[in-house]
Amino acid sequence: MIDNLIDGKQIAGQVTEEVQKRVEALKAKGITPGLAVVLVGNNPASQTYVNNKTKTCERLGMYSILIQLDEGVSEAELLNQVELLNNDEKIHGILVQLPLPKQIDEDRVIAKISPFKDVDGFHPESVGKMMIGQQTFLPCTPFGILKLLEYSNIDVAGKHAVIIGRSNIVGKPMGQLLLQKDATVTYCHSKTTDLHAFTKQADILVVATGRTKMIDASYVKEGAVVIDVGINRDENNKLCGDVDFDSVKEVASKITPVPGGVGPMTIAMLMENTCLAAENTSKN
Numbered sequence: 001m002i003d004n005l006i007d008g009k010q011i012a013g014q015v016t017e018e019v020q021k022r023v024e025a026l027k028a029k030g031i032t033p034g035l036a037v038v039l040v041g042n043n044p045a046s047q048t049y050v051n052n053k054t055k056t057c058e059r060l061g062m063y064s065i066l067i068q069l070d071e072g073v074s075e076a077e078l079l080n081q082v083e084l085l086n087n088d089e090k091i092h093g094i095l096v097q098l099p100l101p102k103q104i105d106e107d108r109v110i111a112k113i114s115p116f117k118d119v120d121g122f123h124p125e126s127v128g129k130m131m132i133g134q135q136t137f138l139p140c141t142p143f144g145i146l147k148l149l150e151y152s153n154i155d156v157a158g159k160h161a162v163i164i165g166r167s168n169i170v171g172k173p174m175g176q177l178l179l180q181k182d183a184t185v186t187y188c189h190s191k192t193t194d195l196h197a198f199t200k201q202a203d204i205l206v207v208a209t210g211r212t213k214m215i216d217a218s219y220v221k222e223g224a225v226v227i228d229v230g231i232n233r234d235e236n237n238k239l240c241g242d243v244d245f246d247s248v249k250e251v252a253s254k255i256t257p258v259p260g261g262v263g264p265m266t267i268a269m270l271m272e273n274t275c276l277a278a279e280n281t282s283k284n
């Protein structure tokens with residue numbers, strides 16, 4: 001094992017242990033946190049992720065249901081399904097696994113989820129609250145990255161964080177959350193010219209390019225912390241990230257592996273958000 005590794009699997013284990021205690025406390029009050037996962041179609045990667053989500057719920061003593069809909073389901077049917085879940089008292093959190101097939105408008109589906117049950121943190125109300133620093137559900141992947149940094153004692157304040165990627169579910173919220181922790185944030189993306197010039201300045205480099213092993217040591221400043229959000233398959237069908245791990249581990253002070261880095265944290269934070277959603281109902 002290399003000594004500059006950030007072990008996401010181990011940190012996710014610590015986070016879920018804490019969640020489990022909160023679940024037990026809720027159950028003592030007669031509330032079992034419940035998560036509904038909606039999967040449309042049969043994308044094998046999505047199937048793996050949703051199965052991991054429901055299995056983790058089970059392990060923590062939470063209630064979960066998996067609703068599987070055909071690839072060709074209409075948007076109206078999916079919206080109707082979300083509405084049923086919005087009104088189901090056993091369900092505290094709802095997530096619709098992304099991506100969705102082309103005939104369905106993701107934004108409309110996300111907007112249909114009750115903001116009280118938006119454990120993915122993708123609803124426009126949750127995003128707005130996050131932007132202005134109000135308490136809300138935070139999107140699980142960037143929330144998980146903040147936890148990885150915190151549990152690894154990496155102070156973000158005053159650091160230059162460079163994010164490569166501007167998706168709504170990772171890049172954009174990641175920058176906001178790091179800004180709220182007093183980092184100086186630069187966003188880079190596919191149209192950035194001279195990417196090296198920016199990444200070489202990064203104290204913390206978050207890579208979400210969607211391009212297999214794109215970032216090698218030439219992009220990284222000596223001693224930087226490198227967080228790899230990518231999940232790809234290499235030429236041997238082995239899981240790998242957007243970072244060329246073997247090259248970058250030689251220059252980074254800390255680095256997340258793939259698998260076993262950011263991915264497990266995404267699921268751990270979903271559990272935390274679902275628990276929070278259930279706790280919120282007990283306050284009403």
Ligand SMILES: Nc1nc2c(c(=O)[nH]1)N[C@@H](CN(C=O)c1ccc(C(=O)N[C@@H](CCC(=O)O)C(=O)O)cc1)CN2
Pocket residue numbers: 048049052095096097098099120140141169231239258259260261262263264265266267
């Ligand atoms: N509704 C959502 N859809 C998607 C999200 C999301 O947060 N909400 N994120 C991604 C996929 N994702 C969660 O859904 C996810 C991806 C990867 C992992 C993970 O644990 N990866 C493992 C490897 C697993 C494997 O064997 O393939 C790892 O990195 O160690 C968890 C969740 C897009 N869609």
